[in-house]
Amino acid sequence: MLKFILRRTLLMIPQLILLSLIIFMLAKAMPGDAVTGAFMGNPDATPEQIEKIREKFGLNDPWYQQYGRWIGKAVKGDFGQSYTHQQPVTTLIAGRVENTVLLSLFTAIMIYLMAIPLGIIAGRWTDTWADKMIVTYNYFAFATPLFVFALLMLFLFSFVLGWFPIGGTVDIRIETGTWDYVVSRAKHLFLPVMSAALIGTYATIQYLRNDIIDQKIKDYVKTARAKGVPEGKVYTRHILRNSLLPIAAFLGYEITGLIGGSIFIESIFSYQGLGQLFLQSINLRDFTVVTALVMIFGTATIVGTLLSDIILSIVDPRIRIE
Amino acid sequence: MKKPVLDIKDLRTSFRIKGDYYAAVDGVTLTVHENEVVAIVGESGCGKSALALSIMGLHDHKNTKLEGQVNFGDENLLSLSRSRLNKVRGKDIGMIFQDPMTALNPLATIGRQIEEPMDYHMKLSASDKKKRTMELLRRVGIKNEQRVYEQYPHELSGGMRQRVVIAIALACDPVLLLADEPTTALDVTIQAQIMDLMKELQNQMKTGIILITHDLGVVAEMADRVVVMYAGEVVEIADVKELFENPLHPYTRSLLNSIPSNLEAKEKLHVIDGIVPSIQNLDREGCRFAPRIEWIPEEDHEKNPEMHEATPNHFVRCSCYKTFYFPEDRVGEREYVATNS
Numbered sequence: 001m002l003k004f005i006l007r008r009t010l011l012m013i014p015q016l017i018l019l020s021l022i023i024f025m026l027a028k029a030m031p032g033d034a035v036t037g038a039f040m041g042n043p044d045a046t047p048e049q050i051e052k053i054r055e056k057f058g059l060n061d062p063w064y065q066q067y068g069r070w071i072g073k074a075v076k077g078d079f080g081q082s083y084t085h086q087q088p089v090t091t092l093i094a095g096r097v098e099n100t101v102l103l104s105l106f107t108a109i110m111i112y113l114m115a116i117p118l119g120i121i122a123g124r125w126t127d128t129w130a131d132k133m134i135v136t137y138n139y140f141a142f143a144t145p146l147f148v149f150a151l152l153m154l155f156l157f158s159f160v161l162g163w164f165p166i167g168g169t170v171d172i173r174i175e176t177g178t179w180d181y182v183v184s185r186a187k188h189l190f191l192p193v194m195s196a197a198l199i200g201t202y203a204t205i206q207y208l209r210n211d212i213i214d215q216k217i218k219d220y221v222k223t224a225r226a227k228g229v230p231e232g233k234v235y236t237r238h239i240l241r242n243s244l245l246p247i248a249a250f251l252g253y254e255i256t257g258l259i260g261g262s263i264f265i266e267s268i269f270s271y272q273g274l275g276q277l278f279l280q281s282i283n284l285r286d287f288t289v290v291t292a293l294v295m296i297f298g299t300a301t302i303v304g305t306l307l308s309d310i311i312l313s314i315v316d317p318r319i320r321i322e
Numbered sequence: 323m324k325k326p327v328l329d330i331k332d333l334r335t336s337f338r339i340k341g342d343y344y345a346a347v348d349g350v351t352l353t354v355h356e357n358e359v360v361a362i363v364g365e366s367g368c369g370k371s372a373l374a375l376s377i378m379g380l381h382d383h384k385n386t387k388l389e390g391q392v393n394f395g396d397e398n399l400l401s402l403s404r405s406r407l408n409k410v411r412g413k414d415i416g417m418i419f420q421d422p423m424t425a426l427n428p429l430a431t432i433g434r435q436i437e438e439p440m441d442y443h444m445k446l447s448a449s450d451k452k453k454r455t456m457e458l459l460r461r462v463g464i465k466n467e468q469r470v471y472e473q474y475p476h477e478l479s480g481g482m483r484q485r486v487v488i489a490i491a492l493a494c495d496p497v498l499l500l501a502d503e504p505t506t507a508l509d510v511t512i513q514a515q516i517m518d519l520m521k522e523l524q525n526q527m528k529t530g531i532i533l534i535t536h537d538l539g540v541v542a543e544m545a546d547r548v549v550v551m552y553a554g555e556v557v558e559i560a561d562v563k564e565l566f567e568n569p570l571h572p573y574t575r576s577l578l579n580s581i582p583s584n585l586e587a588k589e590k591l592h593v594i595d596g597i598v599p600s601i602q603n604l605d606r607e608g609c610r611f612a613p614r615i616e617w618i619p620e621e622d623h624e625k626n627p628e629m630h631e632a633t634p635n636h637f638v639r640c641s642c643y644k645t646f647y648f649p650e651d652r653v654g655e656r657e658y659v660a661t662n663s
Contacts, residue, residue, distance in 0.1 A: 223487070
């Protein structure tokens with residue numbers, strides 16, 4: 001087991017190198033650079049000045065030199081300076097990682113809390129009114145774009161009803177570490193989490209429902225019934241164990257998907273996380289921040305895949321690694 | 323006279339297909355006694371598996387209608403509540419399934435799966451359960467039981483898995499065993515091993531066994547009594563020796579005639595004309611086998627074919643057995659008749 005994890009982890013190294021190369025090239029291929037982003041439309045900046053700044057930041061060097069400089073520092077945790085924020089990218093990101101992780105974690109928890117019971121109900125009692133309602137909800141969740149739904153939630157619960165703050169992560173007047181601080185954070189988290197979760201459930205519900213429908217006609221279920229196992233236990237001990245397997249395996253993908261997918265939610269709720277920073281940085285052509293963030297999102301995906309593999313190898317005896 | 327264990331009276335199992343119910347088991351009456359092996363034979367689709375699943379209540383309840391009686395002990399299994407039925411299944415009646423590759427839960431150890439029925443039907447401590455499971459594994463011929471106990475189904479071969487399936491069925495000392503084609507999914511050498519095991523177990527225990535199969539070799543080897551089914555109905559019941567020596571119903575005779583045994587070169591194997599009708603297209607009036615023996619005149623069949631006791635304890639449906647012949651046997655005779663007149 002340990003050997004498997006080690007081998008899978010080592011395999012990540014070439015993946016990461018390739019990822020960093022692609023990201024760097026793509027970033028370079030984007031029209032404009034940090035300097036155009038910062039000084040565009042500034043009538044006082046002469047072309048000579050701009051050229052001087054370019055030279056100073058090494059933006060005129062060949063790409064492999066720039067890449068070498070970038071990756072060499074990146075492995076030490078230094079992603080350079082943000083041109084627009086005038087502070088190290090690492091500090092900038094570190095201040096926001098916690099917010100995004102909290103948002104993604106709670107969204108994932110809410111998704112599973114809603115999707116697993118609903119999927120089980122729909123799968124076990126197929127074609128009942130409960131199943132039909134769940135499936136209908138699923139169609140809505142699937143068809144509704146996240147940004148439209150999130151805006152609606154924001155409009156209704158913050159603007160019209162005023163139950164929740166319009167945006168941000170916490171009230172600025174509150175001191176860190178107090179109970180009020182926790183409450184304020186929770187209030188700020190609630191809407192973004194629920195918006196993402198309510199329409200993020202469809203994949204899990206649909207998958208679970210279909211898998212239960214598949215499993216419940218299998219022969220081993222007949223064997224269980226022939227043993228005299230009560231119907232409830234037939235589900236908990238036999239069908240659900242088999243049906244939840246792929247769901248558990250998707251956990252890794254799901255969480256990293258949420259971290260990367262926080263862009264819309266964070267922008268709409270002005271939530272100071274990585275996603276919001278990402279969108280801002282693209283608009284400002286803040287090249288160093290963008291590459292660092294894409295690198296983080298990409299790494300999260302690779303780690304998520306690893307996590308899923310490890311989870312699956314733990315829960316499924318058929319792919320247990322010697 | 324031996325004590326009856328299971329007494330089925332006029333059992334009718336109907337499945338809903340596009341809104342209408344069609345009977346797959348159509349009025350089966352059958353008794354199984356203590357320590358008796360009753361074989362049910364017939365082609366695929368004749369309703370023999372549906373019969374076994376009906377006894378166990380394993381059909382999809384929403385789309386199945388069960389009528390008649392399945393008397394077991396002093397209860398009619400068909401009228402029992404789900405929870406009451408669960409007290410019988412796995413305890414008094416054990417079932418052996420057809421395909422050992424799919425009959426076991428892939429995520430549970432063999433030990434857990436054999437112990438599971440004991441959880442519900444026996445009050446045993448964990449260590450007693452384990453002891454009993456080890457004993458069962460040895461009894462079904464698994465030698466390295468310590469290891470197999472911890473293993474998962476995918477780590478075992480098909481034959482081993484079928485032994486495990488048998489151990490599950492035997493877990494709570496049932497008085498009746500339902501074996502639904504227990505050897506069909508296995509290859510020939512393993513089939514022989516499993517049949518030997520079943521025979522051995524049958525000798526040790528006093529269980530009644532319903533053995534569902536289309537393998538007449540298995541029937542000859544194991545059964546005490548044979549029930550021949552065709553298109554949802556029982557067409558002949560007889561002791562095994564009597565049935566093989568003196569088959570009466572045209573269907574039974576055709577079946578026995580289709581076995582490629584002692585065949586001389588160039589001799590043609592008998593083939594039954596036509597196919598088993600599907601339950602939607604089945605003509606439920608008159609003799610159901612009539613369309614497949616068209617050379618027998620209509621007046622030789624009964625309008626409502628009944629079971630007749632042709633010889634003591636040998637029952638056959640419809641009167642057509644009296645005049646039935648195979649056309650290929652009569653070729654010479656007809657020529658003889660022709661030259662004489």
